[in-house]
Amino acid sequence: MILYHGSYTEVKTPDLNHSRKNVDFGPGFYTTPLYEQAEKWSEKFGRKGMNRVISVFEADENDLNRLNQLRFDSYSEDWLDFIMTCRSGLDQSDYDLVAGGVANDRVFDTVQLYFDGLITKEEALGRLKYQQPNFQYAFRTPDALALLKFNRSIVL
Secondary structure (H helix, E strand, O other): OEEEEEEOOOOOOOOOOOOOOOOOOOOOEEEEOOHHHHHHHHHHHHHOOOOOEEEEEEOOHHHHHOOOEEEOOOOOHHHHHHHHHHHOOOOOOOOOEEEEOOEOOOHHHHHHHHHOOOOOHHHHHHHHEOOOOOOEEEEOOHHHHOOOEEEEEEEO
């Protein structure tokens, strides 16, 4: 499987030291099987006058399937609950890999409305999902990262 990571620099050796807290699936190294999505992730750096680089990785799906993983194949209540737990900094799970849809940029407002009881879980799900296809893999442990093989980088 080919995976992409959008950033401001080439990433040959991913690590967890640069991961952010309180993101969709918790701290980790995020990739996507969708090139266009990686391009979009890199845009925030371009807007700041920084380089835009997509690092390309290969991973064997059989190896990934041996990891302790959580996978969301659709936007669901479980997906929303997990994102809310991670975005709140309360995730205590020990998953090596988490895969599923990306919550869009309105997630903070939507999560707050849901936390405050002003919208239902179903309405929150409708607001959070992109209309276009998207998908992300969060590599959350050194064991998971070891399965990513750097292929090349693309400077945009």
